[in-house]
Amino acid sequence: MRHQIFLLFACTIIAIFASCSSYVSAEVVEHSFHVQNRTITRLCRRQVITAVNGSLPGPAIRVNEGDTLVVHVYNLSPYNLTIHWHGVFQLLSGWADGPEFATQCPIRPGHSYTYKFKITGQEGTLWWHAHVSWLRATVHGALIIRPKKGHSYPFPKPYREVPILLGEWWNANVVDVENAALATGSAPNNSDAYTINGWPGDLYPCSVNQTYKLKVKHGKTYLLRIINAALNNQLFFKIANHKMKVVAVDAAYTDPYVTDVVVTGPGQTTDVLLTADQLPASYYMAANPYASAAGVPFDNTTTRGIIVYEEALLASTPIMPILPAFNDTPTAHKFFTNITGLVTSPFWNPPSRKVDEHMFITIGLGLTACGKSRNATCGGPNGQRFSASMNNASFQFPDKISMLEAFFYNVGGVYTTDFPDKPPLKFDYTNPNNSMNPAIIMTKKSTKVKKIKFNSTVEIVFQNTALIGIENHPIHLHGFNFHVLAQGFGNYNPAVDRKKFNLVNPQERNTIGVPVGGWAVIRFRANNPGVWLMHCHLDVHLPWGLATAFVVENGPTLSTTLPPPPPDLPKC
Numbered sequence: 001m002r003h004q005i006f007l008l009f010a011c012t013i014i015a016i017f018a019s020c021s022s023y024v025s026a027e028v029v030e031h032s033f034h035v036q037n038r039t040i041t042r043l044c045r046r047q048v049i050t051a052v053n054g055s056l057p058g059p060a061i062r063v064n065e066g067d068t069l070v071v072h073v074y075n076l077s078p079y080n081l082t083i084h085w086h087g088v089f090q091l092l093s094g095w096a097d098g099p100e101f102a103t104q105c106p107i108r109p110g111h112s113y114t115y116k117f118k119i120t121g122q123e124g125t126l127w128w129h130a131h132v133s134w135l136r137a138t139v140h141g142a143l144i145i146r147p148k149k150g151h152s153y154p155f156p157k158p159y160r161e162v163p164i165l166l167g168e169w170w171n172a173n174v175v176d177v178e179n180a181a182l183a184t185g186s187a188p189n190n191s192d193a194y195t196i197n198g199w200p201g202d203l204y205p206c207s208v209n210q211t212y213k214l215k216v217k218h219g220k221t222y223l224l225r226i227i228n229a230a231l232n233n234q235l236f237f238k239i240a241n242h243k244m245k246v247v248a249v250d251a252a253y254t255d256p257y258v259t260d261v262v263v264t265g266p267g268q269t270t271d272v273l274l275t276a277d278q279l280p281a282s283y284y285m286a287a288n289p290y291a292s293a294a295g296v297p298f299d300n301t302t303t304r305g306i307i308v309y310e311e312a313l314l315a316s317t318p319i320m321p322i323l324p325a326f327n328d329t330p331t332a333h334k335f336f337t338n339i340t341g342l343v344t345s346p347f348w349n350p351p352s353r354k355v356d357e358h359m360f361i362t363i364g365l366g367l368t369a370c371g372k373s374r375n376a377t378c379g380g381p382n383g384q385r386f387s388a389s390m391n392n393a394s395f396q397f398p399d400k401i402s403m404l405e406a407f408f409y410n411v412g413g414v415y416t417t418d419f420p421d422k423p424p425l426k427f428d429y430t431n432p433n434n435s436m437n438p439a440i441i442m443t444k445k446s447t448k449v450k451k452i453k454f455n456s457t458v459e460i461v462f463q464n465t466a467l468i469g470i471e472n473h474p475i476h477l478h479g480f481n482f483h484v485l486a487q488g489f490g491n492y493n494p495a496v497d498r499k500k501f502n503l504v505n506p507q508e509r510n511t512i513g514v515p516v517g518g519w520a521v522i523r524f525r526a527n528n529p530g531v532w533l534m535h536c537h538l539d540v541h542l543p544w545g546l547a548t549a550f551v552v553e554n555g556p557t558l559s560t561t562l563p564p565p566p567p568d569l570p571k572c
């Protein structure tokens with residue numbers, strides 16, 4: 001449903017005096033999501049899933065930059081629910097961001113909530129997903145932001161645009177899988193398949209007819225909007241015999257970058273141009289995991305779909321791309337570091353030179369005390385529970401009120417503002433000899449956040465630790481894009497590594513895969529008051545506590561102050 005609103009840019013008045021060529025057009029794009037049970041068949045069995053309007057992936061939402069999006073979410077499912085609009089800046093609309101107990105209490109079964117926000121200052125591919133338990137495995141869809149009318153892409157207009165959602169599938173109810181692991185403190189079951197636009201593809205049992213197909217015309221260029229909607233795995237994505245040209249990541253334009261492989265962490269998006277310039281035939285597109293944690297079991301299967309040239313005369317066996325090895329960190333690192341921001345984009349903001357808040361944050365796994373009575377043991381290492389932390393604070397979500405309500409109404413006792421700017425203990429962070437060091441491996445639950453002044457510039461060095469094991473963690477920041485200034489392996493060394501900062505054309509993202517056993521440096525300007533979660537986008541690590549939040553204070557004016565919540569904000 002679309003209501004056309006033309007805000008004539010004072011044209012009627014100005015036109016009397018001068019020719020009026022510029023006007024601002026903006027629309028209100030309105031949709032309803034009906035979230036409910038749906039039984040579908042995958043991998044030879046029937047499975048009840050939670051889905052929006054019965055579809056997997058859910059409906060793609062299309063807006064133009066500058067539009068206002070209104071989505072009425074009706075929760076007809078048996079679970080508590082929220083929807084997060086991943087990567088949307090939510091300028092002064094923090095009440096619509098969505099993470100459970102961060103910006104709202106969940107929408108309970110039988111209830112509804114309307115998300116309303118303006119999408120401005122960003123273009124490209126984002127997505128929406130549930131932000132409660134593991135429901136996002138099936139409750140997700142594309143959010144496509146096109147240039148506003150009369151504006152164009154910073155690349156030739158593609159013939160067609162195609163969302164490619166990479167997903168992860170369990171032969172089980174995902175909420176049960178998560179809860180079973182949390183009850184015992186063990187690692188959850190791995191998935192049974194990966195999917196392309198909801199289809200596993202013909203390498204899996206009973207899936208020959210559940211293979212995504214894309215028809216292309218020879219000579220035409222397609223914009224593939226690749227979204228990693230998997231829960232716990234980074235993915236390599238390739239198309240046989242074809243190169244791809246990256247033009248945007250996380251809805252921020254990039255310098256064109258030609259590659260034969262896309263590497264993408266959960267939460268990240270990659271827009272690529274694909275030109276159908278090969279012999280008319282059939283070609284597989286395929287994705288398999290980039291599994292950076294050594295020695296840890298993972299879903300090592302491969303999903304694939306088929307690209308069919310319309311001009312192909314005979315149905316031929318599609319050509320399969322050679323995918324990188326699961327542990328091919330050099331390929332992942334090359335892709336992640338070669339991308340640069342497009343400084344000529346109208347949305348480009350150079351990184352701030354002056355930094356107000358310097359933070360050094362260790363990220364990684366650990367253990368928390370089993371906590372069961374009568375000396376019972378838990379399912380994690382040493383009979384304890386798997387845990388995860390930032391600067392040794394393992395994040396515990398509140399459960400009586402959201403942090404944003406606590407901020408707005410000044411309610412005490414919900415969070416504390418003592419999240420440390422540096423790790424409480426300095427150690428050889430990435431030395432594998434420390435992986436099970438009993439003196440440092442334990443961590444405690446708390447709800448520590450970092451409070452910052454409006455519009456301050458924050459620089460964060462993320463440092464992976466080797467506790468339990470090293471792994472690439474995709475860290476997602478709500479409410480802001482950040483510049484990625486540098487990335488590397490081992491312990492961050494300011495004397496050497498500061499010299500590597502790219503302050504000219506760094507890539508801009510909302511989710512950064514911090515290199516396995518390494519570090520990454522980001523910078524952002526906190527120009528949006530509210531409570532903004534920052535967390536690992538592997539759903540196995542988020543409930544273990546790999547999170548914190550920024551409480552950004554209001555600015556000096558009404559237009560820099562968070563408005564009150566909408567009247568239908570769910571109550572706890």
Ligand SMILES: *[C@@H]1O[C@H](CO)[C@@H](O)[C@H](O)[C@H]1NC(C)=O
Pocket residue numbers: 031032033034053059
């Ligand atoms: C979802 O389904 C409802 C009920 O059938 C319908 O009114 C609505 O338009 C659908 N929304 C989308 C985004 O397709």
Ligand SMILES: *[C@@H]1O[C@H](CO)[C@@H](O)[C@H](O)[C@H]1NC(C)=O
Pocket residue numbers: 037048078173
């Ligand atoms: C939805 O599915 C869940 C899990 O299978 C089941 O417990 C519940 O009864 C179903 N609810 C409805 C309304 O069908």
Ligand SMILES: *[C@@H]1O[C@H](CO)[C@@H](O)[C@H](O)[C@H]1NC(C)=O
Pocket residue numbers: 172173176177178180189
């Ligand atoms: C996890 O996997 C085990 C082994 O395959 C299986 O027995 C168990 O039912 C699974 N748990 C859940 C919650 O699906």
Ligand SMILES: *[C@@H]1O[C@H](CO)[C@@H](O)[C@H](O)[C@H]1NC(C)=O
Pocket residue numbers: 206207208209
């Ligand atoms: C796939 O579809 C074809 C054509 O409809 C049918 O002949 C075949 O039996 C199907 N295969 C499977 C495994 O369902």
Ligand SMILES: *[C@@H]1O[C@H](CO)[C@@H](O)[C@H](O)[C@H]1NC(C)=O
Pocket residue numbers: 300
């Ligand atoms: C995937 O893992 C299973 C069991 O761990 C192993 O048997 C199989 O060979 C692996 N497959 C690939 C493609 O590595």
Ligand SMILES: *[C@@H]1O[C@H](CO)[C@@H](O)[C@H](O)[C@H]1NC(C)=O
Pocket residue numbers: 333334335337338339
């Ligand atoms: C691209 O990555 C390779 C391998 O990591 C590196 O040698 C090269 O300098 C990078 N190029 C750019 C432009 O970043």
Ligand SMILES: *[C@@H]1O[C@H](CO)[C@@H](O)[C@H](O)[C@H]1NC(C)=O
Pocket residue numbers: 374375
């Ligand atoms: C629990 O363990 C402690 C120390 O090992 C031991 O002293 C105590 O008797 C145990 N308690 C029970 C109920 O097993």
Ligand SMILES: *[C@@H]1O[C@H](CO)[C@@H](O)[C@H](O)[C@H]1NC(C)=O
Pocket residue numbers: 431432433
């Ligand atoms: C790990 O410990 C072993 C045995 O003490 C030692 O030889 C090795 O140098 C250590 N590795 C590192 C990276 O410190």
Ligand SMILES: *[C@@H]1O[C@H](CO)[C@@H](O)[C@H](O)[C@H]1NC(C)=O
Pocket residue numbers: 392424425439440441442443444
């Ligand atoms: C983390 O805190 C715990 C106490 O909660 C302590 O035992 C441990 O040594 C600390 N570890 C690090 C790496 O700071």
Ligand SMILES: *[C@@H]1O[C@H](CO)[C@@H](O)[C@H](O)[C@H]1NC(C)=O
Pocket residue numbers: 455527555560
């Ligand atoms: C935030 O700071 C930047 C850089 O100092 C400045 O250009 C901008 O006007 C400030 N924004 C607000 C809303 O104060």
Ligand SMILES: *[C@@H]1O[C@H](CO)[C@@H](O)[C@H](O)[C@H]1NC(C)=O
Pocket residue numbers: 080105106108399571572
């Ligand atoms: C759903 O949310 C309500 C309100 O916050 C809470 O009381 C209830 O325990 C939640 N239910 C589940 C299954 O988490």
Ligand SMILES: [Cu+2]
Pocket residue numbers: 472473474536537538541546
């Ligand atoms: Cu993680």
